[in-house]
Amino acid sequence: MSRRSSELLHHLVRAVILTGFAGLMFNLMVSGDMLLYIAPHLMIYAQLATAFLVIATGFQYYIAVASMKRKVVVCNCDHEHGHNHSHDSDHNDSSRSSWRSSAVYVVFIVPLLFGAFLPNDALAGSLAQKKGMNLGRAAMVGKPSSADFVEIDGDEDPALKEQFKTNVYNKDYAKLGMLLYKQDLIEMKDDWFIEKLQALNTFVNNFQGKQIRISGFVYREEGLTGTQFIIGRMAMTHCIADISPYGIIAESLDAEQYANDTWITVTGTIGQAIYHEQTVIKLNIESIEPASPAKIPYVYPDWNFAAKL
Structure with a gap:
């Protein structure tokens, strides 16, 4: 996978995760189930958090679309790179980065799945x-x-x-x-x-x-x-x-x-x-x-x- 395609994929995954959390929060607000988790006087903070997630989601999709149109800067060293670099080294660095990113995404995806599929039951x-x-x-x-x-x-x-x-x-x-x-x-x-x-x-x-x-x-x-x-x-x-x-x-x-x-x-x-x-x-x-x-x-x-x- 090219570096630009990999970057686009990461942006899209982050956008999807943010979409999931924004949707989950919005559903809890609309259904009233948010009151199973917080008291009414804290609802204003949940509403603000939901609004922030919606804005952050839109911004993340904008970044994903923008990454398809502009040239990706590989580094900040301010000079042109030759073609004598090691492809094996780039491949190894890319593999390690993908594993780290995947581990981070799992940390967010697992609680999102729990929130989406576990029932909202009250304790008695x-x-x-x-x-x-x-x-x-x-x-x-x-x-x-x-x-x-x-x-x-x-x-x-x-x-x-x-x-x-x-x-x-x-x-x-x-x-x-x-x-x-x-x-x-x-x-x-x-x-x-x-x-x-x-x-x-x-x-x-x-x-x-x-x-x-x-x-x-x-x-x-x-x-x-x-x-x-x-x-x-x-x-x-x-x-x-x-x-x-x-x-x-x-x-x-x-x-x-x-x-x-x-x-x-x-x-x-x-x-x-x-x-x-x-x-x-x-x-x-x-x-x-x-x-x-x-x-x-x-x-x-x-x-x-x-x-x-």
Whole structure:
């Protein structure tokens, strides 16, 4: 293969690899599957990266076309080469260069193939077993001293404010707790899932007997009784590397008939339980319905939830 043909081939291979990555990123963006790997607040960076890849791909194709029209400079020594050079030496150098280039291309092609052909599946119970389920906890055990109390903003009933009296660190969860307390049915939807769970566990005594509904996957771990399981969701803070399982203990006499990783919707009343020496909320099941996992089954923290209360 001539030197010019070899150079053209290298440019085309690089262009094809860039096309693959740009196409993969674009497909993840359009399908919404990008949210299986990063949290929504990082989507802007993924969009910028996709745009950069598209531009780089176009530029690489331009280089490939340009290399077909111009004379290729073999070296930068600024003089004409004679024909007394060693063809064997050129052939050996070219062979070594081709092997090195091929090795570099494989480094990019292999992850591209994995990304293109492996399914985009969300992680659930299998990861929970490795990381352990986060059940939340009562951040305020017992009554704080009067010196720790802070005034809660808003025009809520003073008696309700007194019921959710807390310290400065839990002030935002107290405001969210008051909103939840006034609801006839607390629904644990994707929005504010983590924040609601923390509010419920921070003021666990205030929510005894309140109705709650939650959808998630069934999970079991050591320490639960035969009538208990955990209904959980996977939470992502920034990216797939930091996902963690969150959930609520659910209790029913027929709990054993629900297999692990089964998705269900559970309605019941809130109780409390001591689990691993922590006070957490418990869901006393009244009804269970089959559920299908959402296309993007992760929940995400809302760093600005306090400003939206």
